[in-house]
Amino acid sequence: MKKAFLSFAAATLVAAMLTSCDNTKKTEPTTDSTSVKGDTTLKTTATKTETVKSDKPTFSNEDVNKGLAEYAQLKEAYIAALKSQNKTQVEALTSRYTTWAENAAAWSSKLKAEEVQKYSDYLTKLSNDWAAAAQQAVELK
Known part of the structure; x- marks a missing residue:
C-alpha cells in the first residue's frame, strides 16, 4: 500500500504542474409576450443570461476534454475499490492514475496560452481530490 501511495504522490506532483476552472454561460428564455394591434401581431421574447459555475471546465482542445472526462470515471472506480477494500484493484487504479497524470502533464502543450x-x-484540484481518496485508503487500514 505504501508503494501505491508513493506512486500516487509522484503522480500528484506531476499533475500539480497543470490546471483549470471555468465558468459556463447558460442562456434561458425568461418571458414571452404577444401583442396584437390591428392587423399586425408582435411577439417579444426576452432572454436571461446567467453565469453558472461548473466543476469541470472545457478547453479548446478535444483531447484534453476527453482526458479530463476519463479522470471522473477513474476516480469513481478508485473510490468504489477503496470502499470494497479491494487491494489489487486499488493498486491497478493507482497505476492507471499515474499514467493518466503523466498524460495530463503533456496535454498542457495542446492548450492556448490563456x-x-x-x-x-x-x-491541482483533481490531484488534491485523488490525494483525499488515497488518504481515506490509508485510514481504512
Whole structure:
C-alpha cells in the first residue's frame, strides 16, 4: 500500500504542474409576450443570461476534454475499490492514475496560452481530490 501511495504522490506532483476552472454561460428564455394591434401581431421574447459555475471546465482542445472526462470515471472506480477494500484493484487504479497524470502533464502543450493556468489550477484540484481518496485508503487500514 505504501508503494501505491508513493506512486500516487509522484503522480500528484506531476499533475500539480497543470490546471483549470471555468465558468459556463447558460442562456434561458425568461418571458414571452404577444401583442396584437390591428392587423399586425408582435411577439417579444426576452432572454436571461446567467453565469453558472461548473466543476469541470472545457478547453479548446478535444483531447484534453476527453482526458479530463476519463479522470471522473477513474476516480469513481478508485473510490468504489477503496470502499470494497479491494487491494489489487486499488493498486491497478493507482497505476492507471499515474499514467493518466503523466498524460495530463503533456496535454498542457495542446492548450492556448490563456488556458494553461486554468488547466493547471484544475489539475491541482483533481490531484488534491485523488490525494483525499488515497488518504481515506490509508485510514481504512
